[in-house]
Amino acid sequence: MLKSVGVILVISVAVAFICQSTLPPPPRICGLPGGPPVTAPRVKLRDGRHLAYKEIGVPKENAKFKIVYVHGFDNSRHDVIIASNLPQEVVEELGLYIVSFDRAGYGESDPDPKRTMKSTALDIEELADQLKLGDKFYLVGFSMGGQTVWGSLEYIPHRLAGAALLAPVVNYWWSGFPESLSHKAFRQQLPQDQWTVRVVHYFPWLTYWWNTQKLFPASSVAAGKIVFSRQDYEIFSKITFSDGTNHREQTKQQGEFESLHRDMMIGFGNWEFSPMNLTNPFESKQRLVHLWQGDEDTLVPVTLQRYIAQRLPWIKYHELAGAGHVFPLAEGKAEAILRALLLGE
């Protein structure tokens, strides 16, 4: 009798403990009491959320090309990988206006607990409309931001003049992959990353607990312990960020759950569509959607990217030999990417 009470007690304590630690603390919302200050311009969206943005390049009135940029995981509006190493002469010559925004929950954009692939695409459309970018604009997304480009090709294709996916993160559960191929690519990731992705896919309600517990190693990406490729390390050793300021502390200031964890839950969750089912949104014969991928990328398996490109012949696929994940920072690369996207060069 006493023994079974003891067992029940232990189980109850364990359940209580797990439940307690599966619940994330509420986010610290920018501009509300106790939250970080609002320093960026923001637009107010359809559901009352604010979206913070940052404009770079030439004034939009004089721009030849208007680009919306979508940042990656654990980044913010400040991390515009195609502009970090882009000479000002090129910006002027091409007449580039770039607007970058904090995806919901990052930086100074309000969290969106109802976030989906579709809602992010609609956020972009509303941002473009409130900034009066016109009927069509270009879209560039890097890494996890590439997923938003896929979402925009599905949900707001009529608003795009062209799009670039730079090392877009692949979801192993997208329908259309041969099982052996996605299985093999999955197995090549670090064991702790395999487990993190499994937890967020199959047990999304355990995401917060998994990423904050100390018993097992969680995501190497979220922990800032990524193993990069040789070329990535070379690039990091050379680059100095031009504005000299450090905006890192803004990225997840509202809490990791609504920024990092929700990003993982959506990125590796069940999608309502598969990029492999997309059809060409453009009538022209010219290929206006581009995908760049390094063949030594340690975060995004090149085998899966190749397969997607082969399934979507209307996408212009650029595979970069010897490149890793952060190739847009390499000398001259951002310029080459933009010239291909905007001028078809």
Ligand SMILES: *[C@@H]1O[C@H](CO)[C@@H](O)[C@H](O)[C@H]1NC(C)=O
């Ligand atoms: C993609 O298309 C295939 C074949 O038509 C279909 O079986 C599958 O359900 C589609 N996937 C999604 C997520 O819509």
